[in-house]
Amino acid sequence: MKLLSLNLGRREAVEYTDQPEGVTGIDKRPVEGPVRVTAPGAKGTGASGLAGDAVCDTRHHGGDDQAVYAYAREDLDAWERTLGRPLPSGVFGENLTTEGVDITGAKIGERWRVGPDLVLEVTSGRIPCRTFQGHLGERGWVKRFTQEGVPGAYLRVIEPGEIRAGDAIEVIHRPDHEVTVAFQFRAVTTERPLLPRLLVAADALHAETVRQARAYVTKHGL
Template sequence: MKLLTVNTGRAEAVDYTDSPSGTTGIHKLPADGPVRVAAPGPKGTGASGLAGDAVCDTRHHGGNDQAVYAFAREDLDSWERELGRTLVNGAFGENLTTLGLDVNGALIGERWRVGADLVLEVTSSRIPCRTFADALGEKGWVRRFTRRAAPGAYLRVIEPGEIRAGDTIEIVHRPAHDVTVSVEFRASTTERDLLPRTLAAGEALHPEVLEAARKYVFVQSSAGKPGGRA
């Protein structure tokens, strides 16, 4: 398992983003040298965990629980075959393009050591948005990407460090539950009845997903009580 490329992007003015600034950092390219990765701060104030990487819409992106986005080269290759076009590393806005690592099968709370020092923890999946769809220029992209349920993973920084293309990736911790990135994605999008299952991941789960799961369970339990909602 290894890191093919570390990808960063600069803020770019476009006419298809919902970002208040009218800019996006989704167009990412492989970095030439090492990149420092550290926790960027809370969502809304912090941005990307990677030095030199722009996160322009901090309402929905960036922050400690979405500090790094990883996507497998194998999944890019699969989309290449389906779309009939070349997809370079970073084409989906991912910071880490991996090889030999089952990103979508990773467990929430799973920890990866990348290179000598960096330790990351899986928190959630990536939910496709308008900016992603328009940047790629594929008709019906959000629906197609969602149907595949192979969204790549967001990660938080446990131990900061420098990484570069070619670094090894080692899974150093796997939690004792079965909530994968793909399961969490389905729960957050098309199969809401899976939300209670995601609670097994506990506090490792992205706080917004954890809140949604708890709310879902509360509503469902209240509906079953006498006098509750039918």
């Protein structure tokens, strides 16, 4: 398992985003590194966990629970075959393009060591948005991406460190519960009755998903 590509984005003005300033950092491009990765702080600060990486839409991106976004090269390859077009590493807006890592099957709370020092913890899957669809230029992309259920993973920083392309990735902790990235993603998108079952992973789960799950329990008297 390794970090195949390390990707950073810059602020860019585009027509397809609904972000108030009309800019996005979704177009990530590979860099060799090293890049310092730290906890960026509360959501809304405009910060990515990776030094030099732009986060523009602070309503939906950035902050500790979404410090880093990872997507598997194997899943990009599958999308290449489906869409019939090349998809370079970083094109989904991912900071880490991995090789040999089962991201869809990763557990919420699973921890990875990347390189010698950095430790990351899986918090949730990625919810697609209008900017993602506009960036790819694929009609109906939000619905298609959601139905496929291969969202990649957001991660928080547990121990900061420097990483570079080619670094090894090691799973150093895997929780004993059922809540994978795929399970969490289905619960917040297409199968909302699953929401209460996410709470077994509440300590590691993205804070917004915890709120959704608890609100569902309260509303339905569970």
